[in-house]
Amino acid sequence: MEYYKNIESALEFIEENVKNDISLHDISKSAFLSPFHFHRIFSYVVGDTVMRYLNRRRLTHSLEELLTTNKSIIDISYEFRFESHETFLRSFKRYFGITPSSYRKNKKVINNYERQRFSTLILKKVKDGDYCMKRIIIIEVGSTNTKTYMAYEDGRIDILPLKYIPFKSNYTIETGFYQDDVDALKNHINSLKHKYNLEIKEYGTSIFRKITQEQKSKFKDEIEKHTGTSFEVISQEDENKYTTYGVISNIKNEVTVLITGGGSTELSKCINGSIISSHHIDYGIEDIIRNFKELSQDRTEIKLENVIKFIKQNVDIPMIDTNILVLAGGQHMMFSDIAKYPIEKNVFYDNINQKHMITSKDAYEYDEKLFNVYSLDKLKETTPDNKGWWDGARAARACIEAFIVGTNVEYIIPTDISMIYGLANENFCNYWYRYKS
Structure with a gap:
């Protein structure tokens, strides 16, 4: 539910600033999320990308300006922050199927792009079964960053908070991984188990492909012993295959x-x-x-x-x-x-x-x-x-x-x-x- 409230804040921010020069960073900041995380969540909840949604809302607002003012089309295009007059004309024609001048002249009724609302989005997700869908936690453990994801049965992926664990910088071929780093991962896994009570899968990439077989076995055994979960190292070849299969x-x-x-x-x-x-x-x-x-x-x-x-x-x-x-x-x-x-x-x-x-x-x-x-x-x-x-x-x-x-x-x-x-x-x-x- 919390993500939908974040998105509602962003939707309101867009409406209030439809004529201002705003970026993905500005919009994501209004939702209290990072740009990368926000872009993914917004696309799923709203069903459109952030900048495409903003562009369509600007086009919709421009309809009223065309009919109720004597402003030139060039002025309207710049008022709604289009890069050029030509960009506005091309976008308007692509979306509405008519030029701005023809719309102003003929006052033709066209389908605009309505502002999305929190309550409507919530009802849609509940209707679609979003809250009773099977989920699992997937952890990708890399050289420096440990990325955590919530995977849904419908193919959607949510990004959970990033965990910084510098496995690579603290690793040596003689001693292996720094114990504090291993403990940090164990604590991270156990905290996720406690919070979500879901199945958790962990996969190692990058530095984990280069450690010795003995170090790999020791690491896997320790993770399984203290978390009850299994750890698997993914080769570069399998990473590409999994990515292709994801498509x-x-x-x-x-x-x-x-x-x-x-x-x-x-x-x-x-x-x-x-x-x-x-x-x-x-x-x-x-x-x-x-x-x-x-x-x-x-x-x-x-x-x-x-x-x-x-x-x-x-x-x-x-x-x-x-x-x-x-x-x-x-x-x-x-x-x-x-x-x-x-x-x-x-x-x-x-x-x-x-x-x-x-x-x-x-x-x-x-x-x-x-x-x-x-x-x-x-x-x-x-x-x-x-x-x-x-x-x-x-x-x-x-x-x-x-x-x-x-x-x-x-x-x-x-x-x-x-x-x-x-x-x-x-x-x-x-x-x-x-x-x-």
Whole structure:
């Protein structure tokens, strides 16, 4: 229930500031949540992304201005904080199916986008069975951060508070992990057991892949002895497979899943919930930044097409023969929303975590803007607690475009799906075991 109250505060803040220059950070602050956590919760509760909802409410408010004032359309577009007159016209036509001037002239009745309300959202979630749904706790234990998630049977994932445990910095090959760090994890698990009384699953990544087998066994035994739960280390290969499964488990369409990482890229063709073929490429975002350091700066004169050309010259890229590409393994949906890419409703299939899409043509146009128009410093202001997240944005988009340009891809579905979604599905059904074998 508490999340819905947070969202109601955000909805009210949006209404009060629909004509002001507000960012994701401003809106999430009104809800007393971090931008990353807030974006995920808002999207589930409201059924739309934060910035897309704000944009639609601005368009709806502009209807009254068009009919009741003599203001020029240009003035109205800037009054509601659209980047340009052209952006307002394009957004208005895309959403309402009519131009602002035609609407003003003909006074045609059109469907506007109503303000969402707390009570309506609560009734919808109760009706949908949100409060009697099976849930589990999944803990991802990394080198520095221990991330905790609440996974629901319908595929939704809630992020619980982050726990800082510096396993990597305190680890030595001779002595293993620092005992205080191990105790901190045990206490964290036991506190979650006491608070939620739910099944808990723990998975280790990063540093846990590099420790000795003896240290791994000792760590697992201690966790099980003091918490009654089991700890499993996930390999990089299985992390990619779980992420892919998190995408395809409930869709029958023919899609290609692209996972972009710091040091590698994974490409999988999938049909009817099964992986038909996979390609692992030892080339990722860090390799691009290493050759184009300027991409992490506020402004760059480097052209997107030149980076794509460089990648294609150095990487043997498999041909994608599907017309739908799903982006996973990163917060692609959140990026698209904050950077104001023209995302639309996914018309190919209904999936709670894959609600939106963008044409490959529009994606390329906005990727060019990211390189030559957008200020990274301004984008960083939207996530002040994690500004470094944007440093690899241009490199990541260039990597994605290198896999798309010259292929059959017409539509891109950006998601925030990670391996946690596949792990959740494994715990709610036996599909993964069939897939894994």
